[in-house]
Each structure stands twice: as structure tokens, then as C-alpha cells.
Amino acid sequence: MQKNTEKLIIYNLFPTLAGQFTRWEAHLQRAADMGFNWVFVNPIQQTGYSGSLYSIADYFALNPLLVDKHSDQTPELQVKMMTKVAKTLGLNVMVDLVINHCASDSILITEHPDWFNWEGEHVMRACCYENGQKIVWEDLAQFNHRNTKDKEGLFQYFRRVVDFLVELGFIGFRCDAAYQVPREFWQRLIRETKAKHPETIFIAETLGCTADQTRKTAEAGFDYIFNSSKWWDFNGHWLMEQYNLTRELVPSISFPESHDTPRLMQEFYDNANILKQRYLFAAIFSSGVMMPMGYEFGFKNKLHVVHTRPKDWEETAIDLQEFIRKVNAIKSKYRIFQEDSPLHLLHNDNPQLLVMWKGSTRTQEEALIILNKDGWNRQTFYAEHLRGYVQAGAPLTDVSPEYPMTFIPQPFVYELNPGQGLIMVTQRDAIQ
Secondary structure: OOHHHOOOEEEEEOHHHHOOHHHOHHHHHHHHHOOOOEEEEOOOEEEOOOOOOOOEEEEEEEOHHHOOOOOOOOHHHHHHHHHHHHHHOOOEEEEEEOOOEEEOOOOHHHHOHHHEOEEOOEEOEEEEEEOOEEEEEEEEEEEOOOOOOOHHHHHHHHHHHHHHHHHHOOOEEEEOOHHHOOHHHHHHHHHHHHHHOOOOEEEEOOOOOOHHHHHHHHOOOOOEEEOOHHHOOOOOOHHHHHHHHHOOOOOEEEOOOOOOOOOHHHHOOOOHHHHHHHHHHHHHHOOEEEEEOOHHHOOOOOOOOOOOOHHHOOOOOOOOHHHHHHHHHHHHHOHHHHOOOOEEEOOOOOOOEEEEEEEOOOOOOEEEEEEEOOOOOOEEEEEOOHHHHOOOOOOOEEOOOOOOOOOOOOOEEEEEOOOOEEEEEOOOOOOO
16 A cells, blocks of 8 residues: 555535635644644636536636636646645645536537437536435436546546646546446546656545445456444444455554534534544545545534635534544654454443454554543443453554543543543554
């Protein structure tokens, strides 16, 4: 695995909330201060009539909403300066790569009709199925990657798109709805891109697809996929089963919320304990973690791919920056939290507590996680001997982001605050 993928701690900078490229430095600085080392940016290219960030009309032009018209720099130079500033702050930058569809009013449809699926005289719109219902996006035209008569032309076009984005300073790509594009296409695109730009990484967005689709997509050579831990209620075994299906094939990224989901602060009635609980779990569960802009301040308004603007920035009384910085420091320090390693749910007598063991496959580190599922009430954990929860019975060190203990008593009794998590690790020499 490449060096720059070992610690994937991602801040999702939502472009139309941040505004013009020339105004992004403060957001980048805040992300760096919180311990993020990557920034993910949703699509920045010229949109079609709907204005949706994911309805791209021109892949080689930039969204006018993001361009500072009063700057003497070209739009492309404004982006290059932004990614350069990010680099000086220790941040790599990734961007959405949307190649499964384009805007239904894109000139590509008239210039290259063979690249698309057609229904009579009309280009086929992109669609999906949710709960058995077909959802059609009228502003999106579906590329025909599988059966186009001009596969080479379509492939070379997107090779140029990737080169264009790399030239702007992006070295990572979140591949939107990756499972909708043939594996062979991804294999070649990833292989040829990395041959030319070895530092690049590719992340497959596979949410909503089956486990089999996820595995087949991952086998195309992606560096990471996204997992579904956001939707886990801390009960049941489905998440562990899903996690174990792919963890040896490709590492995954967790997130507490995303631009596609409601804000947790809205869902849980202004309960900041839930925000801390969910970010902590996402950060320690899998190899990577991603957090959307505004989460650190408890924003309640869902990010919208059409309507969100800088005026939607919210003034709140919440500030979780220090907590997030401490969680990111834990993830950055311990290798066990940078891999999709074996983990097990452990029995305990309090059903309101999650007790989880995790063991590194790269080092001899083990971790014990005790998390209060209840975001509203205190819960008590009791154990005769905590060493019995780790396989080698090694000493545990408390590295929790809140109220870490310098001494762990035996027997162990602890009253966790609402949503609080305890993180304990064994510290031994790494396997050579």
C-alpha cells in the first residue's frame, strides 16, 4: 500500500458551501488544525441546466459559482493555487470522478451519441431503484460503457479528464457510483493513471450495491471503498458480516454522515453527544474516516447538490474541533485504527454498551472499545479483569479522547457519560 494511503483522515469540503476557490484557505487551515490529512471536494466542473454538482455538462470547464471573477488568475490557476495551499498545510486533495453519467444537456450527447444509451430518439436518463421503486434523474444522461461502439474513444476521453484533474493538483478520486461502470474500464483507467501518476489513489463509492457488486468493483484495483457503518445502530451483526466480506480484499472508509444523508444534529434533536459518539466510532472502526464540512459545528441543514450556497453557513453554539482533533490524533498514532483488521463484539451485562475487540494484522496491537450507545443517559460498565478482553492478556493503556485514565483499576467500574467512548490499546513492538 502506498505511503499516502496509510492514514486516510478526510475532511469533505463541500464546494458550494465554501464558495469561491480563492476563499477556501480558511477551511483548509481548519481541516489541517483538526488533524485531517486529506480533503475531499465534490465535483467542481461546469454543471448542466439543473445546477446539480453531479450533473456535469463540461468536464474541462469549472463551475462559475466557484470562480472568483475579480481575480486576475484564470479559473484553472485558482484551483491550482488552492491545491498548492492545501499541500503546504499537509493536506492531499481528492475530487469526485463522475463518469457513469453526465448532464442530459451536455454537448457530448450530440458530439458522441454512440457513448450513450438511447430510448428511441431520447438519450436514456440515469436511474436507480430504492425500496423497489425506480427513481429517474431527468438531468442525467447514462453513459453506455458496456456496449458503446466507441469504447476506446470513451475511455480516452476520461483518461484526459483524469489528467486534467491531476494537473489541477488533485491526487485522489472518489469514483461516484463505481459499480455502474464495468470493472474492466476501472482496471485499465487505474492502471494507466498510476503508471503516469504513481501517487494517485482511487476510492470506489459502492453504497447501496450488493456485497457481490462491492467485491467485484473492489477487485478492479481500487485503493479503498466506503462502508455502511453510518447506518449501524450498534446492534445486530450485519455490519460485521459486510465488513468481513471485503476487509481482506480492500480497506474501507467510515463516515458519521455525508452530503447524501441528513445531518445527525437534525436527526437527533441537537444532541452533540451523538455527534461525538458517531465520529469516534467511524474513526476507529475501519482504515479511513471521512467527515463533512460543518459537522464540527453541529450544522443541521443538509448539504444540497443544487441549492447550497455560502449564505447557508450556520452560526451555532457547538464547537467539536478539539474533540475531533484528539480522535484524529488517536487514529493517526495507532496502526490498529488505520486498517480493516479483525474485530469482534464482546458480551457484557449492560445492553446499552457496545464492547468491541480489534486486533491488528500488521502489528501486535490490540484495542478494546467500550462505547455508550445511549446518547442521553449515563451507563455503567463493570468487569473483573479488563485484561481478559484482549487475547494475549497484555496491559492496556487508556487513550480515550475524553477523560483518559492514567491508571486502570481491577476490578474495573466506570460510568460513561451519554455517548462517551473508552479506547484502550496494548502497546507492544510491531511485527517485523
